[in-house]
Amino acid sequence: MKVLDRPSESDAGVALDEPVASQLLVDRARRSQILPRLFRSKTATIGVIVLLLVLVAAAAAPWVAPNDPFAIKLIQRLKPPAYANSAGITFWLGTDSLGRDVLSRLIYGARVSLIVGLSAVVISGTVGLLVGLLSGYFGGWVDDVFMRICDIQLSFPTILLALTIMAVLGSGLDKLILVLGLTGWVQYGRIVRSQVLSIKNDEFVLAARATGERQWRIIFQQILPNVWSPVIVIASFTVASNIVAEASLSFLGIGVPPSVPSWGTMLADGRQYIGVADWLTIPAGVAISLTVLSINILGDWLRDYLDPRLKNIV
Amino acid sequence: MKSMRKIRTSMLAVALAIGVLASVPAIAESKPVIFLNNAEPVSLDPMFTQSDSHVILSIHETLFRLDNAGKIVPAVAESIKMVDPLNWEIKIRPNLVFHNGEPINADAVVFTFDRATKLFAAGQGDLTFALGALKYDHMEKIDDLTVRLVMTEPDPIITSHMVNPELSILPPKYYTEHSPEEVAFAPVGAGGYKFVSYKPGEGLVLKAFDKYRLGKPPVDDVIVKAVPEVATRISELKAGTADLMIGVPADLKSDLEGAGVNVIVAPSYRRIFVAIKQGRHPALADVRVRQAMNYAVNCEEIATALLGGMAKCSIDLINTPYQDPNLKPFAYDPEKAKKLLDDAGWVAGSDGVRAKNGERLSLNFDTTDGSYLMDKEIAQVLADYWKAIGIEIKDLRVIDSAVNSQMRAKQGAGYRDLMNSSSGPDYTCQGDLLLVQKDSGSNRMSWVDDTFESMFKAFNQEFDQSKWEKMCNDAQAYVAEQAPVIWLFTEPTFYGVSKRLSYEARPDGRAYLNLVLKGVTE
Numbered sequence: 001m002k003v004l005d006r007p008s009e010s011d012a013g014v015a016l017d018e019p020v021a022s023q024l025l026v027d028r029a030r031r032s033q034i035l036p037r038l039f040r041s042k043t044a045t046i047g048v049i050v051l052l053l054v055l056v057a058a059a060a061a062p063w064v065a066p067n068d069p070f071a072i073k074l075i076q077r078l079k080p081p082a083y084a085n086s087a088g089i090t091f092w093l094g095t096d097s098l099g100r101d102v103l104s105r106l107i108y109g110a111r112v113s114l115i116v117g118l119s120a121v122v123i124s125g126t127v128g129l130l131v132g133l134l135s136g137y138f139g140g141w142v143d144d145v146f147m148r149i150c151d152i153q154l155s156f157p158t159i160l161l162a163l164t165i166m167a168v169l170g171s172g173l174d175k176l177i178l179v180l181g182l183t184g185w186v187q188y189g190r191i192v193r194s195q196v197l198s199i200k201n202d203e204f205v206l207a208a209r210a211t212g213e214r215q216w217r218i219i220f221q222q223i224l225p226n227v228w229s230p231v232i233v234i235a236s237f238t239v240a241s242n243i244v245a246e247a248s249l250s251f252l253g254i255g256v257p258p259s260v261p262s263w264g265t266m267l268a269d270g271r272q273y274i275g276v277a278d279w280l281t282i283p284a285g286v287a288i289s290l291t292v293l294s295i296n297i298l299g300d301w302l303r304d305y306l307d308p309r310l311k312n313i314v
Numbered sequence: 315m316k317s318m319r320k321i322r323t324s325m326l327a328v329a330l331a332i333g334v335l336a337s338v339p340a341i342a343e344s345k346p347v348i349f350l351n352n353a354e355p356v357s358l359d360p361m362f363t364q365s366d367s368h369v370i371l372s373i374h375e376t377l378f379r380l381d382n383a384g385k386i387v388p389a390v391a392e393s394i395k396m397v398d399p400l401n402w403e404i405k406i407r408p409n410l411v412f413h414n415g416e417p418i419n420a421d422a423v424v425f426t427f428d429r430a431t432k433l434f435a436a437g438q439g440d441l442t443f444a445l446g447a448l449k450y451d452h453m454e455k456i457d458d459l460t461v462r463l464v465m466t467e468p469d470p471i472i473t474s475h476m477v478n479p480e481l482s483i484l485p486p487k488y489y490t491e492h493s494p495e496e497v498a499f500a501p502v503g504a505g506g507y508k509f510v511s512y513k514p515g516e517g518l519v520l521k522a523f524d525k526y527r528l529g530k531p532p533v534d535d536v537i538v539k540a541v542p543e544v545a546t547r548i549s550e551l552k553a554g555t556a557d558l559m560i561g562v563p564a565d566l567k568s569d570l571e572g573a574g575v576n577v578i579v580a581p582s583y584r585r586i587f588v589a590i591k592q593g594r595h596p597a598l599a600d601v602r603v604r605q606a607m608n609y610a611v612n613c614e615e616i617a618t619a620l621l622g623g624m625a626k627c628s629i630d631l632i633n634t635p636y637q638d639p640n641l642k643p644f645a646y647d648p649e650k651a652k653k654l655l656d657d658a659g660w661v662a663g664s665d666g667v668r669a670k671n672g673e674r675l676s677l678n679f680d681t682t683d684g685s686y687l688m689d690k691e692i693a694q695v696l697a698d699y700w701k702a703i704g705i706e707i708k709d710l711r712v713i714d715s716a717v718n719s720q721m722r723a724k725q726g727a728g729y730r731d732l733m734n735s736s737s738g739p740d741y742t743c744q745g746d747l748l749l750v751q752k753d754s755g756s757n758r759m760s761w762v763d764d765t766f767e768s769m770f771k772a773f774n775q776e777f778d779q780s781k782w783e784k785m786c787n788d789a790q791a792y793v794a795e796q797a798p799v800i801w802l803f804t805e806p807t808f809y810g811v812s813k814r815l816s817y818e819a820r821p822d823g824r825a826y827l828n829l830v831l832k833g834v835t836e
Contacts, residue, residue: 070698072694072695072698074615074616074619074620074695075615075619077619077620078565097565097691098691098694098695099619170709170711171711171712172709253683253712257709257710257711257712258681258690258693258694258710258712259694259697259710271545272544272545272548272563272566273565273566274545275552275566275569275572275573276565276566276568276569
């Protein structure tokens with residue numbers, strides 16, 4: 001799908017024909033309607049609310065968390081939900097095997113999940129976008145080289161590749177982001193490439209070329225605005241899959257260090273106590289499920305919204 | 315219609331009969347005992363691993379062994395006699411054979427000791443500990459069942475060094491005809507269990523050896539499987555798909571018992587400590603910093619809250635009965651710890667982390683997860699204690715048990731600043747002191763102290779046993795004060811044992827299968 005509100009077209013002196021101009025107006029009108037349309041969908045609204053809650057919890061964790069998530073107090077370990085200690089502090093979700101507040105760790109864990117999810121998407125999206133743009137636009141040997149690299153990367157299961165790299169680099173939030181970012185760019189690259197191939201011979205690109213526009217300006221000013229939509233949709237789904245990947249790698253003990261609260265490490269630490277202290281795993285499991293579900297619902301809605309064939313349905 | 319029903323009924327009866335007949339051998343044969351170990355074996359060649367003593371001494375046999383009470387008893391050897399302080403004559407039991415039928419005789423013993431010498435000289439194998447402890451020049455044959463061990467220096471506790479699995483007696487023909495690579499996972503020994511097969515991920519399959527010197531072990535078939543995660547080991551025991559695990563967390567004792575699994579709690583001589591690696595961070599070379607780190611640790615709190623009060627905090631360098639009862643562990647005293655760090659010139663910065671000459675007191679700490687009781691949890695608690703006195707653990711890393719085994723096998727190569735660790739008992743004071751002796755393979759801290767070395771040398775060559783107690787106590791007191799490690803405790807061992815298995819726990823926590831498996835019922 002093309003986004004036709006290209007300011008550079010008029011700069012280039014290309015006159016818009018009537019149907020294109022009217023389409024442009026329709027699209028602008030749709031964009032201004034995005035929030036009302038979003039809230040018209042009940043599932044999407046629920047998704048947004050849950051996601052907003054997680055975002056607020058993550059951003060305001062130091063103020064929202066009732067206790068220090070790192071404070072170890074062995075005397076109050078493995079206390080059940082709603083336990084109140086002698087100082088009158090209530091631990092609404094109980095305490096873990098080192099006496100730390102589960103609720104506070106859950107809130108701080110949202111930070112890790114979202115930071116990893118979003119940062120890795122920025123890295124993979126940027127790399128994939130660049131590869132797709134260059135590969136699709138230039139074609140030839142550039143395309144061959146990039147696509148073969150894609151093929152090689154696709155031949156490794158992502159989680160296995162991430163496991164191997166993390167085993168070599170060691171654990172840590174920065175490394176985790178880097179690994180997930182660098183293992184997730186291929187799908188962006190392929191989609192963007194196919195989009196570029198479909199529009200690179202369109203009139204507005206040819207017109208830009210005819211006016212002597214430099215190639216990098218054509219790529220970034222003419223083509224890039226027209227390939228955003230699928231990238232946004234993929235990004236929404238990738239945030240969810242990155243959150244799950246972070247949880248999986250942390251669960252396997254090679255994500256973030258054990259003292260850092262993350263939903264994955266909470267699950268891993270709590271699994272051996274599942275028979276005696278299920279409050280260690282259930283909150284983290286629910287948090288992962290709800291967050292991922294919300295992002296996926298929102299991604300679904302976004303895909304439908306950006307799909308011209310469903311324009312009148314969404 | 316009736317005939318059809320008859321045919322169907324007859325076919326069903328035949329099928330049932332076949333089924334019942336087919337199941338008869340399965341009922342008659344006992345199910346193998348499944349032992350869940352925490353890591354895959356590094357090697358099954360005794361000279362190439364220190365980390366797999368459970369299985370090595372189930373397959374192999376040494377000249378002397380530790381029985382289940384920890385007493386040194388003759389095994390392949392029948393007796394030993396000191397000819398002079400440098401010469402010992404060893405008689406070998408008659409009529410013993412290896413699993414492949416080769417006879418156990420003087421040739422086998424001489425071959426074994428020669429092989430160890432050659433491998434060690436070539437820098438191969440994992441023999442630093444064994445040959446660092448037993449300083450022999452060579453072994454020579456006197457007759458078919460008698461050998462002479464010629465030492466390079468006097469050693470009054472020679473038999474305690476012969477129990478080390480690395481010096482398991484090997485069949486000369488088999489180990490000469492095959493390269494170390496070929497025999498690494500195809501061992502032939504003289505122990506209670508014969509090797510059948512090994513596949514990583516599937517397990518090590520063992521079968522009772524009917525010509526074992528103590529008679530055929532009571533359990534016929536054993537499979538040793540590597541399951542690194544404690545949680546998975548516990549799940550398998552609860553599900554009834556395994557029979558034995560070591561290291562049940564204290565918190566889960568009642569959970570396992572509720573699921574019909576026996577949990578045996580046995581006192582053990584396994585000493586738990588945190589190794590302080592020298593040569594990396596300059597602060598750790600300063601005895602005041604090491605003492606401060608010890609004073610900052612509330613060991614009693616860990617022992618009580620995390621280990622159910624079953625661990626005993628001590629200067630766990632030497633095991634009972636040689637541990638000096640008057641030697642008190644470092645008392646929990648964070649203020650004293652801070653003062654020691656101040657005296658050493660490490661001053662707290664704005665973020666609370668101490669620094670000196672621009673270098674932060676910021677350390678790396680590696681821990682295993684499930685190799686020792688609550689090891690990962692204890693590591694986090696220790697990091698918290700040290701944070702309170704201005705020592706930062708910048709990277710607390712969980713390492714795989716197998717990686718830990720490899721690093722231990724290479725004398726701590728790969729250790730960063732701090733590494734949780736353990737040491738089994740030697741049952742002699744001299745042997746336990748090897749933990750910090752510079753030539754010993756178990757000194758993975760690279761801690762070298764000339765005063766201690768001279769004390770140890772004098773003690774290790776003293777034949778007058780009346781002097782041993784004082785020498786042992788003096789050495790303990792000196793090392794305790796130098797704090798080459800973070801002293802913690804001797805931990806109890808929690809065994810998870812299925813209802814059908816009869817198990818005898820050893821005080822050293824080792825699971826020599828031919829000695830600890832006492833029977834299985836179906």
